[in-house]
Structures are given as structure tokens and as C-alpha cells.
Amino acid sequence: MCGIVGLFLKDRSLDTNLGQLLSDMLVTMTDRGPDSAGIAIYGEETAGRSKVTIQSDTPDVTFADFERRLGDLVGKGSSLRIKDTHAVAEVPTGRVADVRAMIDGLDGAVRVMSVGETMEIYKEVGLPKDVVSRFDIRSMSGTHGIGHTRMATESAVTTLGAHPFSTGADQCLVHNGSLSNHNNLRRELKRLGMRFETQNDSEVAAAYLTARMKDGLDLGEALTSALDDLDGFFTFVVGTKTGFGVLRDPIACKPAVMAETDQYVAFGSEFRALVGLPNIDNARVWEPEPSSVYFWDREASASRTLAA
Amino acid sequence: MPTFDLATQDLRDLNKALHTIPAGTNDLDYEILNPRGSHAVAVGCSDPLNISVKGPVGYYCGGMNAEATITVKGSAGPGVAENMMSGMVVIEGDASQYAGATGRGGMLVIRGNAASRCGISMKGIDIVVEGNIGHMSAFMGQSGHLVVLGDAGEALGDSLYEAKLFVRGTVKSLGADCIEKEMRPEHHETLARLLEKAGVTGVETSEFKRYGSARTLYNFNIDNADAY
Numbered sequence: 001m002c003g004i005v006g007l008f009l010k011d012r013s014l015d016t017n018l019g020q021l022l023s024d025m026l027v028t029m030t031d032r033g034p035d036s037a038g039i040a041i042y043g044e045e046t047a048g049r050s051k052v053t054i055q056s057d058t059p060d061v062t063f064a065d066f067e068r069r070l071g072d073l074v075g076k077g078s079s080l081r082i083k084d085t086h087a088v089a090e091v092p093t094g095r096v097a098d099v100r101a102m103i104d105g106l107d108g109a110v111r112v113m114s115v116g117e118t119m120e121i122y123k124e125v126g127l128p129k130d131v132v133s134r135f136d137i138r139s140m141s142g143t144h145g146i147g148h149t150r151m152a153t154e155s156a157v158t159t160l161g162a163h164p165f166s167t168g169a170d171q172c173l174v175h176n177g178s179l180s181n182h183n184n185l186r187r188e189l190k191r192l193g194m195r196f197e198t199q200n201d202s203e204v205a206a207a208y209l210t211a212r213m214k215d216g217l218d219l220g221e222a223l224t225s226a227l228d229d230l231d232g233f234f235t236f237v238v239g240t241k242t243g244f245g246v247l248r249d250p251i252a253c254k255p256a257v258m259a260e261t262d263q264y265v266a267f268g269s270e271f272r273a274l275v276g277l278p279n280i281d282n283a284r285v286w287e288p289e290p291s292s293v294y295f296w297d298r299e300a301s302a303s304r305t306l307a308a
Numbered sequence: 309m310p311t312f313d314l315a316t317q318d319l320r321d322l323n324k325a326l327h328t329i330p331a332g333t334n335d336l337d338y339e340i341l342n343p344r345g346s347h348a349v350a351v352g353c354s355d356p357l358n359i360s361v362k363g364p365v366g367y368y369c370g371g372m373n374a375e376a377t378i379t380v381k382g383s384a385g386p387g388v389a390e391n392m393m394s395g396m397v398v399i400e401g402d403a404s405q406y407a408g409a410t411g412r413g414g415m416l417v418i419r420g421n422a423a424s425r426c427g428i429s430m431k432g433i434d435i436v437v438e439g440n441i442g443h444m445s446a447f448m449g450q451s452g453h454l455v456v457l458g459d460a461g462e463a464l465g466d467s468l469y470e471a472k473l474f475v476r477g478t479v480k481s482l483g484a485d486c487i488e489k490e491m492r493p494e495h496h497e498t499l500a501r502l503l504e505k506a507g508v509t510g511v512e513t514s515e516f517k518r519y520g521s522a523r524t525l526y527n528f529n530i531d532n533a534d535a536y
Contacts, residue, residue, distance in 0.1 A: 250443075251424075252405070252423075252424055252442075252443075253405070253424075255385070255386060255404065255405070257385075257404070270345055270366055270367075270385060271344075271345035271364050271366060271383070271385060272344065272345035272346070272366055273345075274345075275344040275345055285364075285383060285401075285402075286402070287402065287404055287405075287423050289442075290424065290442070290443065
């Protein structure tokens with residue numbers, strides 16, 4: 001099973017409600033997967049600065065030490081915002097690589113959830129209601145966000161095995177389904193220099209899209225090429241700094257429903273996830289077609305549907 | 309007329325009430341408010357009830373229905389009217405995948421579109437879709453009728469047995485062993501009867517093409533009978 005939700009706001013006056021709306025959507029999907037839950041929020045941007053969201057199983061000791069090391073490395077230009085087992089380090093964008101190198105030197109005490117100018121990812125083992133309250137997701141504002149509640153099939157129930165997966169700056173992916181060619185694809189992507197944290201199939205899908213976008217494709221084009229290269233069952237919802245995309249495999253047995261109004265585009269595994277959205281009774285509600293790429297981008301006027 | 313408001317009342321209480329209709333009851337009209345995508349709304353009814361659902365439903369609405377007439381004023385999730393035995397289920401919006409799957413009797417009407425696998429393994433149900441249907445519809449259909457006023461997706465009627473398919477629009481592709489067949493007078497009559505029963509007006513049976521099994525797959529070949 002697994003439950004996935006996504007919300008892309010067109011009406012910026014809803015920004016302050018993003019965390020609340022997305023949390024309610026995700027909690028409604030709890031009975032599709034009780035193993036772990038996660039959420040990616042695209043929030044405020046500060047020019048020239050990036051956020052590195054990290055996680056630790058021993059936050060009390062580890063984050064104090066991390067904050068000291070971060071201060072030593074980056075100096076006054078850094079800050080650390082701690083939220084339960086996660087923390088968001090804000091640093092000048094040019095120093096992100098140094099921070100990652102420092103984290104690599106900590107022998108796994110700290111794991112990187114995401115890196116980006118606007119995106120933060122929070123994910124843990126447990127029910128959606130507990131995960132959203134631990135990280136106070138309801139109070140978060142932002143332009144778009146994606147959530148996932150997991151029923152594990154392809155890898156262990158761990159924090160790193162939870163969705164969303166992020167394999168590139170401000171990029172994330174959630175997946176309902178299972179891929180059958182992920183081992184081969186992982187090998188190929190590793191050869192291209194992609195980095196993997198887990199044995200999870202969905203992480204491979206995320207890395208695949210990251211690699212394609214590195215090649216210069218936009219989100220819509222990367223999703224289109226995924227139809228040729230990914231084998232298995234999938235409904236994906238993906239986010240980039242300014243974009244939001246949906247893709248289903250040609251068989252399309254994993255459920256999906258979308259709604260669009262002047263104010264937002266929303267995705268849910270089931271209609272139940274969408275019933276609390278503003279003015280849902282007058283939204284255009286539809287089931288995304290198999291093998292068809294749907295994406296929206298707030299910068300390019302590139303929002304379109306690509307039928308494969 | 310009993311009314312259930314699923315915003316405040318429990319789904320199990322609703323279905324229990326629908327399953328325990330006292331003998332001799334005259335008041336057979338039920339109204340269900342605020343389904344908000346709930347699963348299994350009005351499943352397993354076995355009395356001639358008239359149930360009106362005011363809003364979209366989730367998985368398996370009207371599943372296993374016998375006798376009851378269920379109208380959904382909204383869209384339906386996957387598996388609507390799955391394994392229906394008799395009666396009538398009308399979806400005024402769209403239906404998700406495998407609508408009417410394995411249905412043995414009665415009629416399912418979808419005023420909007422149906423997604424993939426509509427009528428998969430149908431065994432006697434009549435399905436009328438006013439919009440389009442998705443891929444692999446009527447897969448392994450054994451009997452009954454699937455009528456589509458719009459277009460059909462890929463692999464229509466793959467591995468079909470004796471179910472009869474009528475499509476007014478285009479068919480993206482036919483599945484294995486499914487072929488277009490001649491519309492003879494008896495097919496026009498059957499189709500006209502189905503359209504009338506579904507409350508569809510303004511279309512002529514001459515606008516439809518009929519599709520059915522070519523009966524060339526392994527199981528149709530008498531030479532394979534001695535394998536058992």
C-alpha cells in the first residue's frame with residue numbers, strides 16, 4: 001500500500017496553512033501504511049543560503065557537538081535549528097559541500113535528510129500523527145510540500161528507509177509501488193557518481209530523476225524518460241524548488257487522485273486525503289492517466305501534461 | 309426516510325442497519341450524507357433498498373450488492389460495485405479502477421469516466437459508461453455487457469470469453485483474441501434495452517461497434533480438452 005499526498009499552492013495567501021493542510025492530508029492516509037512517515041516542505045528562501053536538514057538517534061548529545069563543529073567550520077554565518085531528532089543547519093550555499101564532508105567524518109552519528117535552499121525533510125519511524133507533531137509540521141508555512149506514510153516492502157523500516165527521498169538539492173520523491181530493476185539502475189547511477197544511503201528502490205527513482213535533471217532535462221522531461229527506464233509499479237509525486245510532478249506507470253494499479261482549483265494543485269492516494277482542502281467541492285477532481293507526466297512549475301510557464 | 313450522516317455516524321452502524329432491514333418494512337429509502345471518500349459505503353445490501361449517497365465515495369462502494377438501487381451523487385474510488393449480484397448502482401461522477409469487477413448481475417451505470425480495468429472478469433453484470441474507459445477493460449470477461457459511449461483505452465477485452473462489448477467512440481487497441489463483430493438486429497435490440505435501462509438518451513445504437521471474443525485462445529480449442 002503506502003499513502004502519498006502532495007500540495008502545490010498557486011495562491012500564496014495559503015502559504016501559512018501549508019503545514020496544517022498537508023499534515024491533515026497525511027494523517028488521513030495513516031491506514032495505508034503505519035510503518036513510518038515523512039514530509040518535505042518547501043519554505044522561505046534566504047538569498048545565498050542553504051538548509052541542510054540532519055537527523056540523529058541521539059539528538060541530545062549529538063546536536064550540541066554538531067553545533068560546535070558547525071560554528072568552528074563555518075563561523076558566524078551558520079545557525080542550527082533543532083526539532084526533536086532533526087535539525088536544520090543554515091549555512092552559506094557555498095559551504096554546503098564542506099558541511100557534508102564534515103558530516104561524513106562523523107561516522108554515521110548524523111544523517112543528512114535533505115539539502116536545499118528552501119526544502120526541509122522530516123521523517124521518522126512511526127505513525128503520521130506522531131511524526132507531524134514531533135516536528136511541529138502544522139506550524140510550517142511554504143509554497144509546496146509532499147508527504148508519505150509507508151508500508152515497507154523493499155527495505156527495512158528505518159528512518160533512512162522512510163520517504164521522501166532526496167538525492168539532489170531541493171529535490172524529493174515519494175513512491176507508492178515497487179521497482180523491479182532498481183539494483184541494475186543503482187549500479188549505473190553509482191557509476192555516474194550518484195550517492196546512495198539505502199538499499200531502497202524508491203531512492204533509486206529519486207537518484208535517477210536527479211541524474212537526468214543534472215543532464216539538463218526539466219522535471220517534466222526527466223519524468224518522461226523515467227517511463228522508459230524504470231520497471232515496476234509506481235505512482236510518484238516529486239518536488240523541485242519551484243515544481244511539482246506526478247507520474248504513474250503504464251499499468252497504474254497504485255491509486256491516485258488529483259484536484260485542482262485556482263488556489264492549489266493537490267494529490268492524494270485516495271480522495272479521503274483531499275476532503276479537507278479549501279473549496280474542494282468545486283475543484284476539478286480527476287484520476288491521473290497511466291504513462292502520463294503531470295507537472296507544474298511556478299517559474300516557467302511550463303505546467304503541462306505530457307501524454308506518453 | 310432514514311438518514312445517515314457519516315460526518316457524525318459510524319460507517320459500521322450504517323452498513324449494519326442496511327443489512328438488518330426488518331421484514332415487512334415499507335420505508336426502504338435511505339439517504340447517506342458526507343461520505344467524504346469513505347470506503348465500503350453500502351456494501352453487501354440484499355434488500356430492495358433505494359440508497360442515495362450525497363457525495364464522493366472511496367473503495368468498494370456497493371460491493372456485492374443484491375437487489376438495492378444505490379445512487380452516488382459524486383465520484384467513486386476503486387472497485388465500485390465489485391462482485392455485484394443484482395440491483396443497480398449509479399455513479400453520477402467518475403469511477404476509479406476495476407469498476408464492476410467480477411460482477412455477476414445487475415447494472416452499473418457510470419455517468420462520467422471509468423479508469424482502467426472496468427468490468428475486469430465480469431460474469432453477467434451489465435455496465436454502461438457514459439464517458440471513457442481506461443486500459444485492460446473487460447479483461448477475461450465471461451458474460452454480461454459493457455457499453456461505452458466514449459472511448460476505450462488499450463487492450464480492450466483481452467482474453468475475453470462471452471461478454472459482449474459495445475463502444476461508441478474509438479478503441480485505442482484491442483486485447484488478445486478480441487475482435488470487432490457485426491452488429492446484427494438482436495445486438496441493436498440488446499443495446500437499446502441497456503441504454504434505456506441506464507437512462508441514456510440521445511444516442512442511436514447504430515453509432516456503436518460491437519466487440520467480442522474471436523475464440524482462438526488455447527481454452528477454446530477442443531484439441532486441448534484431453535489435457536485434463
